[in-house]
Amino acid sequence: MSFDHNIVAIATPPGRGAIGIVRISGNNSYLLAERLVGQKEKWRQSDTRSLQLFSVIDADGKPVDDVLMVKFKSPHSFSGEDIVEIHCHGSFYILHKIVDLLLDHGARLAEPGEFTKRAFLNGKIDLVQAESLDDLIASKSQSAAQLSLENLHGHLSEKLLQIRTYLKEQCALLELELDFAEEDVEFVSRNEFIHKTTNILVDIRDLLSSFQMGRILQEGVYAALIGRPNVGKSSLLNCLLKADRAIVAEEPGTTRDTLQEQIDIRGILFNLIDTAGLRPTHSQIEALGISRTQKAIDRSDILIFIFDAHETLQPEDKRLLQESGSWPVPRIFVLNKKDLQQNIESDELKTFSPNAMVSLSAKNGKGIEKLEEILYQLIYQKHSAAGQTFFITRKRHQQELLQAQKELENALASLKQNFSSEFVAADLYRALDHIGSITGHVAREEILNDIFTSFCIGK
Numbered sequence: 001m002s003f004d005h006n007i008v009a010i011a012t013p014p015g016r017g018a019i020g021i022v023r024i025s026g027n028n029s030y031l032l033a034e035r036l037v038g039q040k041e042k043w044r045q046s047d048t049r050s051l052q053l054f055s056v057i058d059a060d061g062k063p064v065d066d067v068l069m070v071k072f073k074s075p076h077s078f079s080g081e082d083i084v085e086i087h088c089h090g091s092f093y094i095l096h097k098i099v100d101l102l103l104d105h106g107a108r109l110a111e112p113g114e115f116t117k118r119a120f121l122n123g124k125i126d127l128v129q130a131e132s133l134d135d136l137i138a139s140k141s142q143s144a145a146q147l148s149l150e151n152l153h154g155h156l157s158e159k160l161l162q163i164r165t166y167l168k169e170q171c172a173l174l175e176l177e178l179d180f181a182e183e184d185v186e187f188v189s190r191n192e193f194i195h196k197t198t199n200i201l202v203d204i205r206d207l208l209s210s211f212q213m214g215r216i217l218q219e220g221v222y223a224a225l226i227g228r229p230n231v232g233k234s235s236l237l238n239c240l241l242k243a244d245r246a247i248v249a250e251e252p253g254t255t256r257d258t259l260q261e262q263i264d265i266r267g268i269l270f271n272l273i274d275t276a277g278l279r280p281t282h283s284q285i286e287a288l289g290i291s292r293t294q295k296a297i298d299r300s301d302i303l304i305f306i307f308d309a310h311e312t313l314q315p316e317d318k319r320l321l322q323e324s325g326s327w328p329v330p331r332i333f334v335l336n337k338k339d340l341q342q343n344i345e346s347d348e349l350k351t352f353s354p355n356a357m358v359s360l361s362a363k364n365g366k367g368i369e370k371l372e373e374i375l376y377q378l379i380y381q382k383h384s385a386a387g388q389t390f391f392i393t394r395k396r397h398q399q400e401l402l403q404a405q406k407e408l409e410n411a412l413a414s415l416k417q418n419f420s421s422e423f424v425a426a427d428l429y430r431a432l433d434h435i436g437s438i439t440g441h442v443a444r445e446e447i448l449n450d451i452f453t454s455f456c457i458g459k
């Protein structure tokens with residue numbers, strides 16, 4: 001596919017840097033680059049994929065910068081078109097000057113994600129890979145980067161392709177049956193069809209159940225720190241962060257708003273949420289804070305309950321414990337203030353069956369590694385127990401898979417009720433469309449726009 005316009009953008013992040021990169025993609029990108037440099041013949045003769053030194057000049061022939069430039073020849077480039085990268089010095093002025101010169105020479109500014117959109121439209125990557133690229137750039141932890149890279153390499157796409165291939169074959173056979181309707185032949189063995197479609201449904205269910213872990217690995221684990229006022233929630237947040245982030249004070253009810261910070265524990269990202277202490281209150285502000293705590297609890301993948309071990313269990317602790325019995329996420333009990341005399345009834349706490357219990361001091365940091373180990377193990381175990389090899393990471397994938405699942409269930413039901421092949425085929429086609437939307441084999445304009453506009457410019 002060829003596009004009229006040659007697009008240009010700065011590919012490196014804003015700010016001062018040793019090097020900055022400007023990228024051009026399009027049929028005439030070599031020519032545009034030629035207009036930019038003094039040594040035109042050298043540029044024309046230069047090999048692809050090899051960096052060479054050039055001098056960029058402005059309209060009056062004055063030098064702008066000494067740069068390294070490289071050509072990538074279509075179709076062996078990221079976008080599938082001819083690409084030129086200009087590696088200049090990372091000054092705001094120079095980068096923008098080079099872009100301005102290229103605009104004067106006939107390029108236009110790239111829209112967000114336009115390089116990747118071209119890669120997709122030229123069949124270099126599918127939509128899942130395009131999204132993984134965006135995720136990879138945004139990744140903040142080892143697990144997120146690893147997962148994005150696997151999906152970028154086509155791990156998930158291959159699985160979806162297998163499903164699509166099977167569905168396409170079945171659709172073709174069912175259509176053939178319709179062509180020979182008068183002769184009453186069956187090209188698709190009903191038993192085999194039921195067996196294979198059931199297997200495909202299992203694959204789809206596995207993919208659907210990978211969503212929670214996929215999201216956790218990608219976005220990080222949400223873990224709220226909860227407990228009654230003054231037990232040391234904010235102190236624990238600071239201790240885990242190794243930074244003085246939240247206000248800590250002797251006065252109960254210090255934290256009013258929720259406060260979220262990220263930490264990396266052995267390659268897994270955790271989003272820790274410090275919350276307002278839970279207790280009955282007449283203060284309107286405190287009540288608002290408590291309702292935010294409730295929201296933080298609802299969105300958490302793990303809950304960290306904090307108790308003041310220097311004191312006995314208070315009615316507020318007990319109320320919270322009772323309430324939390326029905327919450328469907330792992331709960332860790334932290335017995336804080338280990339440095340003081342211990343008065344808490346830890347045996348009573350055990351009767352509330354926490355997933356783990358740890359005694360520590362948020363004040364001096366003793367025991368904090370144990371909590372980190374517990375947090376890591378909880379996620380690691382969940383991950384390995386699930387035994388998943390493919391992960392979907394986006395709501396979009398989940399929604400399409402849910403629809404495909406529904407259509408396949410309908411197809412099976414139609415078949416079991418001996419409906420004619422056209423009904424079964426119609427269900428299969430719809431399932432095929434939903435799977436195809438994930439990879440972009442069936443592409444709707446608004447989906448493409450949604451995906452690519454969320455990219456950064458220059459990608």
Ligand SMILES: Nc1nc2c(ncn2[C@@H]2O[C@H](COP(=O)(O)OP(=O)(O)OP(=O)(O)O)[C@@H](O)[C@H]2O)c(=O)[nH]1
Binds near residue numbers: 236250276
């Ligand atoms: N001795 C001791 N004191 C602690 C420890 N952790 C917290 N504290 C003290 O307990 C008091 C309350 O700590 P915070 O971290 O503000 O408690 P909180 O749970 O966030 O309180 P609210 O925001 O009011 O709900 C402060 O005076 C802290 O210094 C600890 O491990 N040992």
Ligand SMILES: [Mg+2]
Binds near residue numbers: 234
């Ligand atoms: Mg606090």
